[in-house]
Amino acid sequence: MTRRTEFDQQLDAMQQLLIQMGTQVEQAIANSMRALQDVDVVLAKSIVRDDAEVNQMEERITEMGTMLIATQQPVAKDLRRILVAFKISNDLERMADLAVDIAKVVLRLEGEDLIKPLIDLPRMAEIVQVMTYESIQSFINENVDLAYKMAKDDDTVDALYSQILRELFSLMVENPKTASQGMLLSFVGRYIERIGDYATNIGENVVYLVTGKRPDLNV
């Protein structure tokens, strides 16, 4: 097969940047959960600060893809690869924003004791981190099966989220003084649940990249 050297190199470079972005976002999610568990304000601040890098990576991927479309007229899978890179980088950027939202909750909790030991939130976060990792892996290896597996994991995340809400709600009803923190922790649950949805979106995009067809895994 003839390679389009210049084009293929630029596609590879874009893909590498996307992988790098994915790794960074995965790290931000892991750190945000650690910061929450330890109410670690320093770590939370670093998550907020590092988000600018993720935003720049997204912009860079958009620029690279736009340039490739303008100069190389890609078709078929080459074109899908670029379109999917746009979408995945956008999803990753949103995931990083949600990690920042969790970090900001940590900043608001500064000096407070947690109203309950965190059990289900870290479990949710752990699944979502694995999903984030797998979403990037499914993209790198064009692994459709992994994309479908993530959709199943997302159902578990959704179930945990409902459970957390129920639990926090009872706690707040029993002791209204916990309401302020209870609300914040419910938000965290919501943020993690959204991260899971974005990871599932990435899986959908991988299915589109490989098959050219758009499934709906977020149901």
Next chain:
Amino acid sequence: MQVLIDIKNLDLFYGEFQALKKVSMSIPEKAITAFIGPSGCGKSTLLRTLNRMNDMIPGTRIEGSIRVGDTDIYGSDVDVETLRKKVGMVFQQPNPFPKSIYDNVAYGPRLHGVTKKHELDEIVEKSLRSAALWDEVKDHLKRSALSISGGQQQRLCIARALAVNPDVLLMDEATSALDPISTLKIEELAQELKDRYTIVMVTHNMHQAARVSNQTVFFLNGEVIEYADTEKLFSNPTDQRTEDYISGRFG
């Protein structure tokens, strides 16, 4: 869509060499069908079978059938001149006759017996309008066809083909000798003409096929590898060889 050209099990040999292998396809009417593929894949050969231009090449042998409308064009009772009136052709290099613009367009109708000046005037104007050339040449119809630009000459050749009222217009790399602006004009013209004519084009420019055609056929070594709606073929082809070719990873 109604089928106008029906090709069945077509084999074509140039002497010992088999240029087309069991080609079958149905080309719809009033649409643009593009043939793409690397050099020597048989796309031009197939185009030339549609108005029997290959008859002129010694040693050419054909098996299988091609119907245009109700006519088996390789049937023994077919008059080739009549066929070529119904199936017009435009070539890679504009090839106007060394005559006036008017006489170029009037050539075909005269050949087929139209002699009255007002009838010829009408046909010339209508054909030049259809070929989007009228406004540029109406004031100097008596000028030599060789004095206008390459892009205008090519549109003149299209007008000349349209003047005998064909059903099908074959375009064999019709824009490859033209600059980008002239190319775009011919592409726009093709879009307008497809409402009235069936257009089959061979192009080396894949993006032209993607821009202009409704259906695309990919050929390789004399065989049809894939025939699909253009949108489908360029976004998600079925055959890996098509994918490799259209994404420039082939040959």
